[in-house]
Amino acid sequence: MKRFALFCFFLSLFFIAAAPVTAAEEGREASGPQDTLIVAGTIVNSQGKPIKEVAVHFYVNGVKVELEEEVSTSKAGRYEAELFLPRGTLPGARVEIEAGKPAYKTTERVALANVLKEKTDDAGNVSYLAHHGFTLQRAITxxxxxxxxxxxxxxxxxxxxxxxxxxxxxxxxxxxxxxxxxxxxxxxxxxxxxxxxxxxxIDMNVIFLLMAMMMIVGILKKTGVFQWMAYKAYQLAKGNVYALASILMVITAVASAFLDNVTTMLLIIPVTIEIALTLKIDPVAFLMPEVFASNVGGTATLIGDPPNIMIGSYAKLSFVDFVQNLSVICAIGLVFSLVYFIFLYKKDYLKAQVGDVQTMIAHLREEYKITNKTLLIQGGITMGIVIALFIAHGALHMEPSIAAMVGAAVLMAISRVDIVEMIEHEIEWPTLIFFIMLFIVVAGAEESGLIQVIAEWVKDMSQGSLVAAILMILWVSAIASAFIDNIPFTATMLPIVAYLNTVIPGAEHGILWWALALGACLGGNGTMIGASANVVTVGMAERAGYHISFMKYIKIAAIPTLITIILCTFWLLVVEI
Incomplete structure (x- = not known):
């Protein structure tokens, strides 16, 4: 056995020794002293963004140089090549370079200028250096x-x-x-x-953040805390329907800022319908103000609305950035919304049959009480730590998804909730898969050049004016998000706004991100399909027997949506600039 092993070992050495030498190696060994040219550079698109995987070719006196490996750019758009040429070829030869990639126009051959002699070694080999950068133009393919x-x-x-x-x-x-x-x-x-x-x-920061928050909220649901909050709202209002509507809107807005607006509506709608039926008024008179408040409140933070999660992850904006720039205008919008809807539904609230307030409070206290105090304490502490990590994640250089994931994992471990049940019933897999596939669709539009074409159009229309760019992004986002889901619209706008931030003076401070967030989140209030929370609310109301048509929704929500966008316009132009 040992002899056979030795035989195999020496046989392998023989084949290695007899292996053919590559053309480049043979040339280097046989030709003696030679010239070595090292060429490096960066290739970018018309917006100055690096382009990866661009093939780069070299020609000497019109003849293509065959290299051992094809030269292409890195993710940073950089390339570097080492050309071995016969001694004396440089500096007199004409060295040309060309670059190309699908969806881009292949450059014409460009002669290298400023080929600099670096050194001559003891064997007579001479080294030269050259640098050449390209700007590739998009091709409509x-x-x-x-x-x-x-x-x-x-x-x-x-x-x-x-x-x-x-x-x-x-x-x-x-x-x-x-x-x-x-x-x-x-x-x-x-x-x-x-x-x-x-x-x-695929932005896994967005996917993991959503998944982890769904798990945390799923555990908190088991405590009955959200229904208990609705009961406390009725108790605090003491039978005053106007106060009750206002308190429910505030609770919905605040909960949406720290959970997300879809989850908040899923939890509060059943309780709201029961309270409305007890008061013998149309539940829509409570549900419409609540869903509007959920979108306004969700706009204020990084985790409150899916478009904000996408913007924050793409632009590397922190939880604190969102609160500092959006919370005040969202609070103003909430106050306006509260006043508007109270006047709008004044007649409905006047019809309420309050009856025995104390009996109703006693009923709600018994029906909606905390079912698991230990789990509530565990979940409350965990949620507080997660929010604290959200606030500090910029200083820690930690993605928000990490904070949410560790919170969800620890809470699952200490609460001993069945993880299989949680994964099967609490995580909205259709939503997560939607995000994953949407990222791919938008990436296809970006790789093929569509996003760049749109970005150039917006830049040309704004004529380099920051005010014009703010107005365009805010209002186009608001109008578009009212009629198409604001999630795919936001995904499309991310690379466009990123480009505008680099070419419009004054935009580098990030104001265009806030214009996009306000337009996409608040514009989604305009119609029943503009935001996911709207769709959920209409669907649950329908199942309870209260139909909200497309036109009825617009009739109720269009005016407050328009006014909140006008408020945002003044805020961005007067306060943020």
């Missing part, structure tokens, strides 16, 4: 049109509710990848998005 069509179709399917939004995004992402590998393999003009790029496009 079939990939551009396919990505544009897929994005529009996905939007249409979501906006007109022709298909579940998760399925629409899933279908769009699948089509983009399928075309890339089926047709793009034979024609690079059809390369839209590679699988690797698709994986990098």
């Amino acid at each position: 079939p990939a551009f049109w396919i990505a544009t069509l897929v994005l529009l179709v996905v939007y249409a399917l979501i906006a007109f509710e022709l298909m579940h939004r998760t399925l629409a995004a899933f279908l769009g992402a699948s089509v983009l990848l399928f075309i890339t590998y089926l047709v793009g393999t034979f024609n690079s003009d059809y390369v839209i998005l590679t699988f690797e790029d698709a994986m990098h496009a």
Whole structure:
């Protein structure tokens, strides 16, 4: 056995020794002294953003230089190549460079200038250095049109509710990848998005943050604390329906800021309907003010509304950044909303049959009490720590999702809640999958050049004016988010706003991010499909027997939505600039 092993060992050495030398190595060994040219540079797009995986080729006196490995740019858009040339080729030879990538125009060959001699070693080899950067221009290829069509179709399917939004995004992402590998393999003009790029496009900070917060809220639901809060609201109002409506709006807004508006509405709607039926008034008179307040309150923080989570993760904005820049205007918007809806539903509230307030309070106290005080204490402490970590995550250089994940994991461990039940029933997997697939669809639009085209158009329309850019982003976001789900719209706008921040004077401080957040979150109040919380509210009201039509929703919500956006306009132009 040992002899056989020795035989195999020496045989492998023989094959290694006899292995052929590559052309480049053979040239280096046989030619003796030679010139070495090291070329480096950065390749960017027209917005100055680095472009990765750009193929770079070199020509000497019109002949292409064959290299051992193809030279391409890194994620930072940088490339570096080492060319071995016969001795005496430089500096007299004409050295040219060209670069190309699908969805971009291949550059014409450009002669390298300023080829500098660095040193000559003892063997007579001479080293030269050169630097050359490129700006690649977008090419309108079939990939551009396919990505544009897929994005529009996905939007249409979501906006007109022709298909579940998760399925629409899933279908769009699948089509983009399928075309890339089926047709793009034979024609690079059809390369839209590679699988690797698709994986990098998924913002796992957003996914993990949403998932962890769903788990925390799912555990807190088991304590009955949210229903208890509704009972306390009625007790505090002491039978005054106007005060009750105001307190319910405030509770909904505050809860939405620290949980999320969808979860808040899911928890408060059943209790609200029961209270309204007891008072013998239309539950819609409470539900519409509440869902409006949930969107206003959710706008104030990083975790209150999905668009804010996306903006914060993309722009690296902290929990404190959102509170500092948005909480005051959201509080102003909440006060206005409160006054508006009380006047709007004044007649409904006057019809309320309050009856025996003390009997009602006693009934609610018995019906909606804390069911698990130990779990509530555990969940309350954990939630407090998570929020503290949200506030400090900028100083800790820690992603918000990490704070939420550790909170969810520790709370699950100490509460001994069944994790299988939690994963199956409390985590909204359709929502998470929707986000994942949407990131891929938007990445396809970005890789093919559509996002850059839109960004250039917005820049040209604003003519470099910060005021014009703020107005455009705020109002376009508000109008668009009223008629299509604000989540896909926000995903599309992220790279556009990021580009505008770099080219419009004064935008570098981030005011355009706040314009996008306010427009997307508050504009979603305008129609029943503008925000996920609206859809949930309308659906639960429908199941309870109270139909809210599309036009009825607009009739109720359009004016307060318009006024809150006007308030945001003054806030951004007067206070934030």
